[in-house]
Structure formats: structure tokens, C-alpha cells
Amino acid sequence: MKLLSIVTVCYDAEETLQFTIDSLKNQKTAEVEYIIIDGFSKDSTCKIIKKNKDVIDITISEADHGLYDAMNKGASLSSGKYLMFLNADDTLKENSIELILKQIKYKKFDIIYGIVELSQPNSDFKRNYLDINYNKFKSYFFLTPPHPGFIMKSSLLNKIGGFDINYSLASDFDMQLKAWKYSKSYKRLNLPLVQMSLGGVSNSSFRNRLIGFTQLISSYAHNNSPIFTPLILVRYIYKVAYLMLKK
Secondary structure, X not given: OOOEEEEEEEOOOOOOHHHHHHHHHOOOOOXXXXXXXXXXXXXXXXXXXXXXXXXXXXXXXXXXXXXXHHHHHHHHHOOOOEEEEOOOOOEEOOOHHHHHHHXXXXXXXXXXXXXXXXXXXXXXXXXXXXXXXOOHHXXXXXXXXOXXXXXXXXXXXXXXXXXXXXXXXXXXHHHHHHHHHXXXXXXXXXXXXXXXEOOOHHHOOHHHHHHHHHHHHHHHHHHOOHHHHHHHHHHHHHHHHHHXXXX
């Protein structure tokens, strides 16, 4: 069994996947497993995967039912005690694997998370995602770290049933709500672990933003106490108004 499994899911990612692989290549150790789940890409993504067989331990290329179905496939194929999901347009920061492995080897936290640095493609823009101490209580207020900077025990993901593919745009949030709910311990790393590209399907249009937020609200309602219902309603009204004004 490996200590850490890193899973990348991709589809037609020829422009970015090599950068993701390169960021992992020089850090990967025998204790780390790298898995790529490709959604049967039509571009040269599969050629890039074949070219990097020395880094990739497991890969499949087949049609799936979306991003979170692919992430579940990656998790089911993994053998690591801990899981990390790295997008095909994200990159690991220097020494991030070493920092994570230190915690896995000497501590037994259910959740490990670190700072995520946001970047804009074709731009010099960079800033850290909201850099706070996340915990179960703060998840009640929609405060959760981006999933590329969120590492969890494989047994915890199994306990919560993996990613719910019914939340096509918000299953990572749903997964974290459940993870915080059932976790008994967590550790914050005070250094950037991942550089994450801004964008994504959920932010690609007004319609997707609204659908994604509606799914987020639904997940929140299913996972938290009814006493937070007023907060849900206020947050929903605010978000709809914000999106309509921004349109």
C-alpha cells in the first residue's frame, strides 16, 4: 500500500496536462502513486499520457458520466492511505509532496489541507485563495478549501460514499461537507501546496454558476442542521442577485 495516491482526471487536456505531470515528476517517491483518469479524449492527451508512463502508475481512458464519476473511478483504483485530487490544469508547488508525506508518516490526521495559490491563464495574476483555518464549524458558513489543496484518508472518502455524481457542479463541496462532518482530526499546512487555475465548468456561464450554487445549497441543506436554514436562504438570494447584476 502507498502512503499517498494523487488522482488527475482529464478530457482533451493537451494544453495543460504536461505541466501538471512535470510538477509532480521531480517530487514523486516510491510512497506516492499517480493515477490519471481520461474521459476518452479526442486530442493528443492520450499521447502525453503514454509519453509519461515512467511517472504514471495507473491510467484508463474511457467515457464517463462527468468529472465526479471520473474522480470516483480514480479513488476506486487507488491504493494510497490518503487521496489527493489534482486537476489537469493545476500544478504542485515545490516540495508539497514532501510536506504532505511528513504529516502522513508521523501523524494520523483524517484531513490535511494547505494553501492554494490561484492563477489566471496567460496572465501574471496570482493570489492565495482565502487563507484561513478551515474546520467543521466554518463549513457551516460555506467556507471550505479548494479541493486540490484538500487531502483526506481514503477510508474517510469510502465512509461518505465517494463523490455524489448527482451534484454535477458541486460534488466537491458536498464531499467536503461530509468529510468535515465525520472527521475527527485535521491539520493545516501553512505553505502553498497547489497552484490552481481560475475557471472551470461551474464558472463558465451564468447558467452554470446558478446551477452550481443551487446544487451547493441542496447539498448544504442535506448535510447540516435545520437551524441554518435562514443562512441558506440569505446566501441563495444574495448569490442570485449578484449573478444577475454581473451578467
